[in-house]
Amino acid sequence: MNKTIVLLIIASLAIGCKKHGEVSKRIPVAEVGNEILYYDEIPAITKTATSKSDSTALIQSYINKWAKRKLLLQKAEANLTTELKNEIAGQLEESRSNLYIYQYQKQLMLSKMDTIISDSELENYYAGNQSSFILTSNIVKALFIKIPLNVRDLIKIKSLARSNDQRDLKQLKTLCYKNAEKFDDFSEEWVPMNRIAVQLQDEIGNEENFLKRNTYYESSDSYSLYIVSIRDFRLRSSLAPFEYVKDDIKRIIWNTRRFDFIQSLENGIYNEALKANNFKIY
Numbered sequence: 001m002n003k004t005i006v007l008l009i010i011a012s013l014a015i016g017c018k019k020h021g022e023v024s025k026r027i028p029v030a031e032v033g034n035e036i037l038y039y040d041e042i043p044a045i046t047k048t049a050t051s052k053s054d055s056t057a058l059i060q061s062y063i064n065k066w067a068k069r070k071l072l073l074q075k076a077e078a079n080l081t082t083e084l085k086n087e088i089a090g091q092l093e094e095s096r097s098n099l100y101i102y103q104y105q106k107q108l109m110l111s112k113m114d115t116i117i118s119d120s121e122l123e124n125y126y127a128g129n130q131s132s133f134i135l136t137s138n139i140v141k142a143l144f145i146k147i148p149l150n151v152r153d154l155i156k157i158k159s160l161a162r163s164n165d166q167r168d169l170k171q172l173k174t175l176c177y178k179n180a181e182k183f184d185d186f187s188e189e190w191v192p193m194n195r196i197a198v199q200l201q202d203e204i205g206n207e208e209n210f211l212k213r214n215t216y217y218e219s220s221d222s223y224s225l226y227i228v229s230i231r232d233f234r235l236r237s238s239l240a241p242f243e244y245v246k247d248d249i250k251r252i253i254w255n256t257r258r259f260d261f262i263q264s265l266e267n268g269i270y271n272e273a274l275k276a277n278n279f280k281i282y
Helices: 003-014 052-079 082-112 119-128 154-162 166-179 193-197 207-213 242-275
Strands: 028-032 035-038 139-148 182-192 216-220 224-234
Touching (some): 028 052, 119 242, 154 166, 166 182, 193 207
Antiparallel strands (some): 139 182, 139 224
8 A cells, every 4th residue: 555545545534434424434444365454443543643744654554564464374374284273273262261261250259259358367377377487588677878978967867877766767867868869768667688788888798797786887988978777687597577478478368268269169160060960971
């Protein structure tokens, strides 16, 4: 199809899609074998260019891509062996079946499965399965600050970073948001120690010894001061705090419910089919 034909298509559309209350016929723009591409099948974004020439170019490009794909598909269908065609047909049928089953299960889970998980249920699971929640890395509650050495309030920031008073922490946040290159407040959240250690100027050789010996640590380079204020820590091989694994427990309980729900659904449908003689084993 050339540029003139594309322009004629656009012009014909400008006349309007309705005349005397009747919807106009679909406009074909390309044909490959028995496959026809209609104008209304072309993505709207292709037709909304800023100029007519741009729109024409985009439509032409889409038509060419459509044609190449259809021609390639026809060539493949004509030349693939029967064995491969049967294999593809089987894969398509399997995908179709899986999509139907997945959507049906999802629909029933949304309407019938209990999705509310109480804190007491989470805590009970944690208490009964503590051996499953042993830490494999060191974790901390801490503050990390990277701040230029020439900041006027540097001494005050260092002092506030050592404090556990909430008013001091609030003041520290204000100063850090104003002056710091980086400020991470994990004082109320457990995070892996290596998430902080990787940002330090100096390498920490032994995290366990570091955490046991330091509640406050600082180092510097030519431009910046690095501060770590440790508020709490747990070492690897110890029991993980409930807060640290709470979301993991929630996923475990939800997945267990989902599995049990699907198993019950499948067994229920199976037993109903047996009773109704819709399923027989010969």
